[in-house]
Amino acid sequence: MTGAPRPLPRLLTVTSASYLTPHMVRVTLTGEWLKDFADGQEGAHCKLIFPKPGESLESFRATYAEGRPKQKVHDIRTYTVRAFRRDTLEMDIDFVAHGAEGPATRWAQSAKPGDFLLFMGPGPVKLETFYADWYLVAADMSALPVAAAALEAMPREAKGVAVFEVQSAEDRQVIDAPEGVDIHWLLLPDPHVSSTAQLDFMKTLDFPQGAIxxxxxxxxxxxxxxxxxxxxxxxLDKKAAYISGYWKVGLVEDQHQEAKRAGNAG
Ligand SMILES: Cc1cc2nc3c(=O)[nH]c(=O)nc-3n(C[C@H](O)[C@H](O)[C@H](O)COP(=O)(O)OP(=O)(O)OC[C@H]3O[C@@H](n4cnc5c(N)ncnc54)[C@H](O)[C@@H]3O)c2cc1C
Structure with a gap:
């Protein structure tokens, strides 16, 4: 079966990068092609291709001039479109600063204006239509971007609970959530251990009747x-529930994706 040709990865250049909180780096990127980027894609995932340290823009771009090569040449990781501003053609992507292990987090922690990467996507927005009587939102730091985007897009009269697990009190963010959504912050100082805190918290909640x-x-x-x-x-109605594993303790992304395909990871 032959589908439509996949669009070529598109270049984005860093305009600024700074720590939003102690363990989250916000990288702002721009590219001419963003003038064709659709509005309302906040919360959609994308694939980012990272240059090798010190690699020239010419050599990096040349690798993808005719699409993605069959052999892996560069590291590719999955991230979330956190914000898009049409007036300045800028996109924000928030990267967890989770240490020195991992090409994506390393790239983000040292990103500076003029640095570049390639963007593929976006995929679908995770929560596009809102019809629930009650919403349950939960995220660790890697999923704060998708959760925050969903809360911002919700009808202002929405009701529900959001529970976030962050590394320190200073990693809490201001999120423009509907007033009727109660936000709870849990602390997980060492993210390299799998936690049951969000689940334990959910078990204390009264789930109301109606659509969730x-x-x-x-x-x-x-x-x-x-x-x-x-x-x-x-x-819970499986169709109404976006529940997704974004990374796994001890696995790099490719291994995690493989484990998910084999049914061995959430
Ligand atoms: C749909 C989707 C959207 C995502 N959106 C975002 C996003 O917007 N922002 C974001 O930061 N992440 C996001 N992620 C998660 C991100 O893809 C992974 O964290 C990825 O592994 C990071 O790549 P890396 O190169 O930094 O580390 P890798 O090379 O993949 O892993 C290196 C080591 O770091 C560990 N590790 C990976 N991620 C974390 C973490 N968050 N905390 C602690 N240890 C970790 C791994 O277990 C491994 O031991 C998303 C994932 C998916 C599937």
Whole structure:
């Protein structure tokens, strides 16, 4: 079967990069092609291709001049469109600063104006239509961008609960959520251990009658337990529930994706 040709990865150049909070780097990127970027894609995922350290723009671009080569040449990682500003043709992507292990986090922690990467996507927005009587939103730091985008897009009269797990009190963010959504912040000083704190918190909640939608993502071990609970104990409608593992303790992204395909990760 031959589908439509995949669009070529498109170049984005850094205009600024700074720590939003102690463990989150916001990188702002621009590119001429963003003038054709559709509005309302905040929360959609994208694939980012990272140059090798010190690689020239010419050599990097040349690798993708005719599409993605069959052999892997550069590291590719999945991120979320956090914000897009048409007036300045700028896109924000928030990267967890999770240490020195990982080409994406390393790139973000040292990003400066003029640095570049390639962008593929965006994929679908995770929560596009809002019809729930009650929303349940949960995220660790890797999924704060998708969760924040969902809360910002919700009808202002929405009701629900959001629970976030961050590394320190200073990693809490101001999120423009509907007033009727109660936000709770939990602290997980060491993100390299799978946590049950969000699940334990959910078990204390009274789930109201009526339609429930969720936007839940984060570390795969935690997500798998949350998914089991919501599907099996709470009989949550699977179609209404966005629940996704974004990374897994001890695995680099390619290994995590492989484990997900094999059904061994949340
Ligand atoms: C749909 C989707 C959207 C995503 N959006 C975002 C986003 O907007 N922002 C974001 O920061 N992440 C996001 N992620 C998660 C991100 O893709 C992974 O964290 C990825 O592994 C980071 O790549 P890396 O090169 O930094 O680390 P890798 O090379 O993949 O991993 C190196 C080591 O770091 C560990 N590790 C990876 N991520 C974390 C983490 N968050 N905290 C602690 N340890 C970690 C791994 O277990 C491994 O041991 C998203 C994932 C998906 C599937």
């Amino acid at each position: 939608q969720t936007c839940i993502a984060g570390e795969s071990g935690a997500i798998r337990a949350i998914r089991d609970y919501l599907h099996n104990e709470k009989q």
